Amino acid sequence: MALWPLLLLTLGLWVLVRKWALLRLGTSLPGPWAFPLLGNAQMVGKLKPEFIFLVFTEMRDRFGATYRLWLGPQLWVFLHSAEETRQALHDPTLRKAETFLQLEPLIGNGLLISHGAHWTRQRRLLTPAFQPQLLRSFAPDIAGHVERLVTRLAATKGAFLEVTDPLFACLLDAIVDTSMGANLNTQSTDHSPIINAFHLSSKLLFKRMINPLLASDWIFHRTKLWRDLDEQLQVIHTQMESVIGQRAKELEEMEEAPGGAHNLLDTLLLARFEGQKKLSRKEIRDEVNTFVFAGVDTTTASMSFVLYALAKYPETQSRLRKELQELPLDGLSDPDSLSELPYLEALIKEVLRLYTIVPTTGRQTTRSTEIGGRTYCAGVTLWINMYGLAHDKLYYPDPYAFKPERWLEDGGSAPPAFSYIPFSGGPHVCIGRRYSLLLMKLLTARLVMEFDLELRPEQAPLKLQAQMVLKAQEGIHVSFLKR
Numbered sequence: 152m153a154l155w156p157l158l159l160l161t162l163g164l165w166v167l168v169r170k171w172a173l174l175r176l177g178t179s180l181p182g183p184w185a186f187p188l189l190g191n192a193q194m195v196g197k198l199k200p201e202f203i204f205l206v207f208t209e210m211r212d213r214f215g216a217t218y219r220l221w222l223g224p225q226l227w228v229f230l231h232s233a234e235e236t237r238q239a240l241h242d243p244t245l246r247k248a249e250t251f252l253q254l255e256p257l258i259g260n261g262l263l264i265s266h267g268a269h270w271t272r273q274r275r276l277l278t279p280a281f282q283p284q285l286l287r288s289f290a291p292d293i294a295g296h297v298e299r300l301v302t303r304l305a306a307t308k309g310a311f312l313e314v315t316d317p318l319f320a321c322l323l324d325a326i327v328d329t330s331m332g333a334n335l336n337t338q339s340t341d342h343s344p345i346i347n348a349f350h351l352s353s354k355l356l357f358k359r360m361i362n363p364l365l366a367s368d369w370i371f372h373r374t375k376l377w378r379d380l381d382e383q384l385q386v387i388h389t390q391m392e393s394v395i396g397q398r399a400k401e402l403e404e405m406e407e408a409p410g411g412a413h414n415l416l417d418t419l420l421l422a423r424f425e426g427q428k429k430l431s432r433k434e435i436r437d438e439v440n441t442f443v444f445a446g447v448d449t450t451t452a453s454m455s456f457v458l459y460a461l462a463k464y465p466e467t468q469s470r471l472r473k474e475l476q477e478l479p480l481d482g483l484s485d486p487d488s489l490s491e492l493p494y495l496e497a498l499i500k501e502v503l504r505l506y507t508i509v510p511t512t513g514r515q516t517t518r519s520t521e522i523g524g525r526t527y528c529a530g531v532t533l534w535i536n537m538y539g540l541a542h543d544k545l546y547y548p549d550p551y552a553f554k555p556e557r558w559l560e561d562g563g564s565a566p567p568a569f570s571y572i573p574f575s576g577g578p579h580v581c582i583g584r585r586y587s588l589l590l591m592k593l594l595t596a597r598l599v600m601e602f603d604l605e606l607r608p609e610q611a612p613l614k615l616q617a618q619m620v621l622k623a624q625e626g627i628h629v630s631f632l633k634r
């Protein structure tokens with residue numbers, strides 16, 4: 152009997168010793184008052200998505216550039232300076248934040264959340280599937296999907312339309328076609344089950360990620376949220392397995408493997424490692440889902456803000472049109488011609504700054520490391536506030552104003568490296584960044600030459616909401632009037 156108090160005391164001491172470095176670090180950092188044991192979990196759990204990143208940015212004003220939150224025993228530290236961000240993104244001892252591992256049911260151990268030797272192998276394998284020359288060869292197929300979108304928009308005859316859904320369908324079709332060689336044809340159906348499944352699963356996964364009470368798998372797997380998610384995941388997995396299976400069969404029936412550069416799916420199916428080992432179907436599905444998950448929603452959100460900006464600022468719209476009118480006849484679908492256009496480039500850069508599509512990203516310390524002159528012990532989650540950096544008046548004068556000109560040659564001094572990182576930076580920099588820029592340029596150029604864009608008068612001002620990616624809370628309503 153007398154052993155119990157001793158055991159409890161020993162356990163308490165053991166916890167204290169193990170967490171001592173974390174406790175010491177947490178108490179040395181400024182941050183809001185934290186409840187014993189719960190910390191700030193209650194406050195974070197209650198935050199509405201539309202306020203999350205604004206609250207984090209506002210706390211920066213209150214507590215300084217580096218502050219902390221406690222989520223129960225977990226310590227979250229928010230980094231804000233460009234230099235700290237650069238150091239964190241290059242630190243090889245950091246992993247993706249544990250919160251992101253909750254995406255596992257959808258993307259398994261795909262590139263976005265894997266680490267170590269597996270990540271290195273996969274990143275090396277997949278990088279050639281995004282090389283500029285191969286991407287350029289995608290242009291005619293992408294242009295076909297853009298034409299289908301143009302037809303859909305023309306049919307609205309200038310009525311106001313929420314742009315996210317048609318953009319999502321166009322980009323999903325274009326990305327799956329060019330990176331996997333399959334035609335999903337979601338643009339020709341009004342209610343596509345696969346689109347619905349991606350939307351819903353993304354929403355449900357995010358709901359879990361921002362609720363510290365659902366962090367444990369044991370608890371989560373007993374909730375209705377999990378059952379709803381599982382239902383949608385079955386739709387996605389069945390569809391993607393069919394795409395993979397069909398292409399695997401085609402490749403098997405070929406006498407020799409196709410030559411030249413391979414798209415994403417062929418790269419995965421043809422990969423051979425030591426002893427001719429192939430990737431398993433599950434590994435291939437994880438990567439395929441990763442690319443759809445990481446690529447479609449982000450590029451859709453970016454494009455919807457491009458259309459918003461064009462509709463809201465008619466002078467930007469006409470300046471871009473003027474630049475595009477100087478292109479040769481087939482220039483609108485020629486990636487090389489489009490890459491030469493400074494105003495188109497500046498417009499997209501400014502949209503990605505002002506509407507930072509991925510507002511934050513997170514990393515986990517795995518051992519003691521130094522960032523920005525401060526030592527962090529193992530077990531700390533470091534949050535990088537890309538939105539905060541892109542709206543810091545230290546780096547961008549008049550940071551909340553839309554000014555594509557700031558990116559032109561005579562637009563003033565360039566902001567410091569790592570203050571503008573819409574695609575992140577360091578070894579985990581977005582592998583699809585050139586791909587998404589190509590998609591955005593082809594879409595923007597074609598739409599602005601085909602239509603006059605106008606914003607619904609009651610649309611402005613936008614209320615931004617951080618879900619998986621930044622979105623307009625009430626959507627973006629634009630009219631497309633044929634020119």
Ligand code: HEM
Binds near residue numbers: 263447
């Ligand atoms: C405007 C569109 C896009 C934006 C804003 C964007 C943003 C990002 C960001 C911020 C990261 C890094 C996350 C981190 O450091 O934790 C990332 C990683 C990634 N992105 Fe993108 N992305 C876009 C489009 C795409 C596209 C089109 C694809 C592929 C089809 C893609 C695939 C990926 C993958 C696989 C990673 C993980 C890379 C790694 O960790 O090695 N993204 N993206």
